[in-house]
Amino acid sequence: MSLKSDRYYEKHKEKILDKLRIKHQELKQEFITEYGGRCQCCGETNSSFLTLDHVAGNGEGRRHRDGCGNSTRIKKELKKQGWPKDGRYQILCYNCNCARAHNQNICPHQLNLQNN
Ligand SMILES: [Zn+2]
Ligand SMILES: [Zn+2]
Numbered sequence: 001m002s003l004k005s006d007r008y009y010e011k012h013k014e015k016i017l018d019k020l021r022i023k024h025q026e027l028k029q030e031f032i033t034e035y036g037g038r039c040q041c042c043g044e045t046n047s048s049f050l051t052l053d054h055v056a057g058n059g060e061g062r063r064h065r066d067g068c069g070n071s072t073r074i075k076k077e078l079k080k081q082g083w084p085k086d087g088r089y090q091i092l093c094y095n096c097n098c099a100r101a102h103n104q105n106i107c108p109h110q111l112n113l114q115n116n
Pocket of ligand 2: 041042095096107108109110
C-alpha cells in the first residue's frame with residue numbers, strides 16, 4: 001500500500017506547489033497594480049512580461065547580480081511596508097530589466113530616445 005500513499009503524497013505536494021504559485025501570482029499582481037501597471041521604460045502592460053526592478057540609486061543594489069532574478073522576497077517585504085513609493089523600486093518588463101542589467105543600467109530603449 002506504500003505505493004498508493006506515495007501517490008497521495010505526490011498529489012498533495014502538487015496542491016501545495018499550486019497554492020504557492022497562486023500566492024506568488026497574487027503578490028505580483030498586487031505589486032503591478034500598486035506601482036503603475038506598466039513597464040516604466042517601454043510601457044508594456046502585459047503582466048506576464050512585467051517584473052520588479054531595483055532602481056539603482058545611492059549605490060544600493062549595485063552588487064545585485066540577479067537583474068532578471070527572483071524578487072518575491074522583496075515584494076513580500078514591500079507589501080509588509082504598505083507598498084512604499086519611495087523610488088527604490090519600479091516596474092520594468094523582462095526585456096528592459098535584463099537589457100539594462102547588461103548595459104550599465106541603461107535600457108537600449110533610452111539610448112534610442114537620446115539619439116532622436
Ligand atoms: Zn519595457
Ligand atoms: Zn526599455
